[in-house]
Amino acid sequence: MSLRDNDLFYSPQTRFGFIGESPEACEVNHTDLPQDDGIEAAPVTISGVPAILSKQTHWARRISWAIVLIVCFSITLAQCYERILFYLSTPVTVNVQIQRNHSLRFPAVTVCNKNVYNLSNLQTLLAIRDIDGVTVATRLNERNETPTLAHVVSVGNMTSDAVWTNTAHNIHLMLIECWFGRGMTCNMRGTWKAIYTVAGVCFTYELKDGTVSTSGMFNNMYMKMTETTPIIKSSEVGWKIHLHDPKDIPVLDIQTHGFTVLPGWSKDVRLQIRDVADFDACMTGSPAFDLLVQSTK
Structure with a gap:
């Protein structure tokens, strides 16, 4: 063929x-073809395993590595077993309830002028004459010193509290408008009170009943403020506002918490109040456990 x-x-x-x-x-010629002697295993990356499997390794080293790996593996299994038993011994029950409240607690609002004291009131105190008939301002000008609150502490036998009170800002002059809801002023719903903080004399507003029944931008607090006194430092302008629980007194928190409102700017603040209770159900006989049992009946 x-x-x-x-x-x-x-x-x-x-x-x-x-x-x-x-x-x-x-x-x-089949003898020229490469012969397959078997599949070579991929190198093992676990420390000690290559030394154990290699026949060229000394028997003492192989035994040592085998003991180390067995001990480490046993410890790992023991830890996993102990963690599983611990997890199973403390069951966790999560009970989530959504409650529609008819009213919500309104936080206290603390307002501080970033000028620590009222410069106009300070100048009035500096005009008081001492026993020699010389004003404090005159003596400071002779020494080329900048007037501070410390220079008027001894004027007229005033205490430090009296100095802070007489040099404090007037919240009613700073507030051009203050509304709480439609057609209701802030004074109709709550009161302002002065508090002494590290930022000077501040003012805290609290509701008389402490709760609100409506939400929204036009149903709660609206403030419009202005600066009525000379600025002490150009870097300290505006107002510091801090929202907090009415039970708290922000003597120190006003320095680290809250936000700043600068002249000519507006700030819209919205709050979401959450009440979280944590009960330790593992401690039988504790008040937390008894409260949890009563609440689930």
Whole structure:
């Protein structure tokens, strides 16, 4: 049988196809093909395992690594077992309830002028004459000193409380408008009181009943403020406002909490009140556990 050009010949031994060749040219020496001696395993990256599996490693080193791995694996299993038992021994029950309140507690609002004291009131105190008939301002000008509150403490036998009170800002002059709800002023719903803080004399507003029944921008507190006294430092302008629980007195918190409102700017503040109670159900006989039991009956 003769082969023509472009004939396809298949060798039963090799299953290779050739075009235009004779059967003799299709013989393949199988000894030239690479022999597969088996699949080589990928190198193990766990420390100590290659040393244990290698036959060239000394037997003492192989035994040492085997002991170390067995001990570490045993410790890992023991820790996992102990954590599982601890988790199963303290069951956690989560009870989520959504309650639609008819009223919400309104926080106290503390307002501080960033000027620690009223410069106009301070100048009035500096005009008081001492026993020699000389004003404090005159003596300070002679010594080229800048007037501060410390210079008027002894004027007229005033105490430090009296100095702070006489140099405090007037909240009613700072507030151009103050509304609480539609058609109700802030004085109709609550009261302002002066408190002494690290930022000077501030003023805290609290509601008389402490709760509100409506929400929204036009249903709660609206304040419009202005600066009525000279600025002591250009870097200290505006007002510091802090919202807090009515039970708290922000003597120190006014320095680190709250926000600043600068002249000519507006600030819209929205609150979301959450009441979270944490009960330790594992302590039987404790007040927290008794309260939890009573609340679930």
